[in-house]
Amino acid sequence: MKKLISFFSLIIVLAIGSVLAFTSLGGTQEVQGTAESTQQVNGTIFSSQHVDDAGVRAAVKLGQGQVLDQKYYDKKHDITVHFKRILTDGKETKLLLTYHSEKTNLKNYYIDLWEGVSRINLIENNFFGDEKKSLENVGWGSRYYSKTKNKVYEALSFESIKNYEGQNIRLEIEDLTIWKNSGNGSVQTTWPLEFKLKSSATFNRKTVKVNKGFTFKGETYNIRKVEFSALETRVVVTGSDITIYTDESGGQYEKRSKLEELFFNPRESGEEYGYRANKKKTGVFLKSAGKKVVPIYSKEELHDTDNYVMVFAPVKNRQNLLLEVGKDIEIALTK
Numbered sequence: 001m002k003k004l005i006s007f008f009s010l011i012i013v014l015a016i017g018s019v020l021a022f023t024s025l026g027g028t029q030e031v032q033g034t035a036e037s038t039q040q041v042n043g044t045i046f047s048s049q050h051v052d053d054a055g056v057r058a059a060v061k062l063g064q065g066q067v068l069d070q071k072y073y074d075k076k077h078d079i080t081v082h083f084k085r086i087l088t089d090g091k092e093t094k095l096l097l098t099y100h101s102e103k104t105n106l107k108n109y110y111i112d113l114w115e116g117v118s119r120i121n122l123i124e125n126n127f128f129g130d131e132k133k134s135l136e137n138v139g140w141g142s143r144y145y146s147k148t149k150n151k152v153y154e155a156l157s158f159e160s161i162k163n164y165e166g167q168n169i170r171l172e173i174e175d176l177t178i179w180k181n182s183g184n185g186s187v188q189t190t191w192p193l194e195f196k197l198k199s200s201a202t203f204n205r206k207t208v209k210v211n212k213g214f215t216f217k218g219e220t221y222n223i224r225k226v227e228f229s230a231l232e233t234r235v236v237v238t239g240s241d242i243t244i245y246t247d248e249s250g251g252q253y254e255k256r257s258k259l260e261e262l263f264f265n266p267r268e269s270g271e272e273y274g275y276r277a278n279k280k281k282t283g284v285f286l287k288s289a290g291k292k293v294v295p296i297y298s299k300e301e302l303h304d305t306d307n308y309v310m311v312f313a314p315v316k317n318r319q320n321l322l323l324e325v326g327k328d329i330e331i332a333l334t335k
Contacts (some may be wrong), residue, residue, distance in 0.1 A: 079104060318334055
């Protein structure tokens with residue numbers, strides 16, 4: 001009889017533990033169900049112009065990715081974190097989350113993986129115990145702050161975790177970055193996230209070799225390939241002024257090529273909406289089914305040795321895709 005009671009007690013404990021909170025790292029993590037609709041889970045912010053990553057907006061509108069719907073309460077700083085959704089392909093991972101507070105003003109609080117002190121780590125368990133691996137950022141992601149709600153919406157962008165499909169994943173966001181006019185500061189904290197990476201979170205990339213050249217402002221360029229993904233479209237180019245320079249002291253640096261300057265020419269910034277492309281200005285655009293496909297400016301400075309990568313929104317119609325350079329140059333990419 002005692003063994004029977006113990007067995008049922010164990011079942012009850014496991015059942016309660018799967019739906020209630022557990023205490024970890026000075027906070028509380030709550031694992032919720034996924035019964036909520038896509039719209040309820042993601043809200044409208046991640047599909048709106050408040051997010052300056054057209055790939056994230058497109059994915060959320062289509063309901064793509066794996067719904068996480070987990071909450072963590074950072075008791076020390078009175079911050080409630082809500083992990084929303086995750087998407088990953090062979091190049092990058094997108095983690096969508098929000099955080100808000102009743103007491104702490106979050107206006108200047110950032111998860112800055114680009115220039116700040118913030119990090120996102122993958123915790124792997126091996127023979128020697130837990131090993132922490134810092135994941136590299138891909139661009140600077142997207143952030144929107146709601147003053148009325150004192151709430152931050154983040155779409156973090158970091159290296160791919162697609163190879164972990166079907167496995168249990170442990171991620172940790174380490175430290176927040178505080179950006180003010182007087183400089184930057186930090187908040188030491190750890191926000192944990194555990195989940196099984198499902199196939200719904202993973203996407204494939206298709207690569208099309210192009211090898212087509214053109215001349216712009218006296219410089220020669222060659223389009224090597226185009227990479228298609230549900231998250232973005234990448235155009236990889238080389239050029240006579242796309243190179244690494246060496247200064248007098250032997251230090252190496254990069255500077256914008258003429259093509260890169262044109263790529264950023266239509267970029268406009270707004271305090272509320274981040275970076276957007278003004279389609280009326282000359283620049284570099286993709287053209288699909290007669291419509292312009294906008295750049296994703298949050299992925300600036302993507303270089304691979306002497307290659308320059310221009311990143312655009314995902315393309316639905318990949319047939320007869322054109323690269324529009326300025327007013328007079330059009331190159332067929334998939335013809």
